[in-house]
Amino acid sequence: MTDAQKVHTAAMLAIGDELLSGRTKDRNIAHLASVLTLAGLDLREVRIVPDVEEEIVAALDALRTRYDFVFTSGGIGPTHDDITADAIGRAFGLPVEPHPEAMQLLAAYYESRSLPFTDARRRMTRTPRGASLIDNPVSKAPGFRIGNVFVMAGVPGIFTAMLDNILPTLPTGPVMLSTAIACPFGEGDIGGPLSEIQKRHPETAIGSYPKFDGQRYSTELVVRSRSEAARDAAAAEIQAMIEGLAES
Amino acid sequence: MTDAQKVHTAAMLAIGDELLSGRTKDRNIAHLASVLTLAGLDLREVRIVPDVEEEIVAALDALRTRYDFVFTSGGIGPTHDDITADAIGRAFGLPVEPHPEAMQLLAAYYESRSLPFTDARRRMTRTPRGASLIDNPVSKAPGFRIGNVFVMAGVPGIFTAMLDNILPTLPTGPVMLSTAIACPFGEGDIGGPLSEIQKRHPETAIGSYPKFDGQRYSTELVVRSRSEAARDAAAAEIQAMIEGLAES
Known part of the structure; x- marks a missing residue:
């Protein structure tokens, strides 16, 4: 496998009491998942932890040592409950201090708006020493990258904009190709033969997602593979299975 | 603290490739978070893992040994990619086998619908030995409880119904009380004084959530506490802070 074919792995760490209390519904996980899939990176794990420094440090250490990249959301604002920068500094064993570029950026920004x-x-200029900034076109206060960790805001509009900015800097891999096949039979009818098809096509991951319209069950079958030929071969067998069942 | 006052902790483990690929947006995490908060249980951590047995086992073991209860979603259907029961059995070191009650239930159900x-x-009758069933009023195939782990379906309608069924069996605790205060100032203006208020009210958790209407920033401040008096005292100080800023 050449470098261009290497599949990079990723994890997400969403930070915030409000996600665990139900006050806020996370919208960043699904967005990151879709974007990484399109870019050919594999999102392998997500964790949500509260605004507690030890919890952030422990989760970050578990994820950053195991996966190629970690993306965090939340806790980089100006208030006392925004402790992500400190936690990340502690995880990396780095001092957390005002970032000179961020100081310049924000000083000019608030001056231009006549705000003190x-x-x-x-507080929003503080990063672990050596971090590089992630541009925030929405509200200026930047995110940052340190090592293999990208630290972004939790507000979905800002998270999305920051992600757009870092995406071109990430290595892309062979994209996961998928095909969805609508199947008029319930999972109980197709589970047996589908399992056999999966066994014959180990290069694919076949997912089965039940649907219920209130009257009857049907299924959406999704074949995923980085090989187009493998995907198409498995999909063809699934189509034949459905036709066989329809005739019987 | 008497037993009735004990706050029980909880974690959630959401299982499924489709959550990590972006194909499916999770809707169960926020629902569980809201329901547990209302019931007085503390959701402390959430993890999302793929349909890979070792990953499910590792995450489950980490969570079930640390928190009072673990709630899982996904992977209990009839197809080959539904491997949750096996993974949970392996985590507990228990054989996974058809549950007699589930066999009876589903045999009768399919017979009544003239389905084979x-x-x-x-497959949907398989549970770790000794599990008790969780009723599924939507599509019959049950979830199950083993030890401190509640295993539920990923389809949101079924997850919700199963959760409704187990909720009365959970110990409730003193409910987390919260008050939201609309603040017309941005976080940068209130961050300093708000931090002082938080320090004076350690029995509360004060969260600050920025809003931006396209023109100007405002903030929603949320005071959470299990003590009504503590919550109200902190909220009163926040109100006074806002009034002070408005006059200055």
Whole structure:
């Protein structure tokens, strides 16, 4: 496998009490998942942890040592409950300090808006030493990258914009190709033969997603593979299975 | 603290490739979070893992040994990609076998619908030995409880119905009380004084959630506490802070 074919792995760490209390419904996980899939990276694990430094550090260490990249959301604002930068610094054993570029950026921004550059706003310039900034076109206060970890805001509009900015810097891999096949039979009818098809096509991952319209069951079958030929071969067998069942 | 006052902790394990590929947006995490908060249980961590047995086992073991209860979603259907029961059995070191009650239930159900009780459908009766069933009023195939782990379907309608069924069996605790205060100032303006208020009210957790209407920033401040008096005292100080800023 050449480097261009290497599939890079990724994990996400969503940070915030509000996600665990039900106050806020996360919208970033599904977005990151879709974007990484399109880019050919494999999102392998997601964790949601509260605004507790030890919890953030422990989860981050577990993920950053295991996967090629980690993407975090939340906790980089100006208030006391925004502790992500400190936690990430602690995980990496790095001091957390005002980032010179971020200081410049925000000082100019608040001056242009005739707003005081308060201590709270200065909090948003703090990063682990050596971090590089991630541009925030929405509200200026930047995210940052340190090592293999990308630290982004939790507000979905800002998370999305930051992700757009870092995406071109990530190595892409062979994209996961998928085909969805609508199947008019329920899982109980197709489970046996589908399992045999999966066994014959180990290069694919065949997923089965039940649907119920209130009257009867049907299934959406999804064949995923990085090989177009493998995907198409499995999909053809699934089509033949459905036709066989329809005739019987 | 008496037993009635004990706060029980919980974690969620959402299982499924489709959540990590972006194909499916999870809807169960936020629902579980809201329901547990209302019941007075603390959801402390969420993990999402793929349909890979070792991953499910590792995450389940990490969560079930640390928290009072674990709630899982996904992977209990009749197809080859539904491997949750096996993974949970392996985590507990228990054999996984057809559950007699589930066999009876599903045999009768499929007979009543004149559908064959296929091997695939029989898969849905498999639980770790000693599990008790969780009723599924939507599509019959049950979830199950083993030890401190509740194993439920991923389809949101079924997850919700199963959760409704187990909720009365869970110990409730003192409910987390919260108040939301609309604040017309941005986080950068209130971050300093708000941090002082948080320090003076350690029995509360004060969250700050920025809003941006396209023109200007405002904030929603949320005070959470299991003590009504503590919550109200912190909320009163926040109100006074806002009034002070409005006059200045």
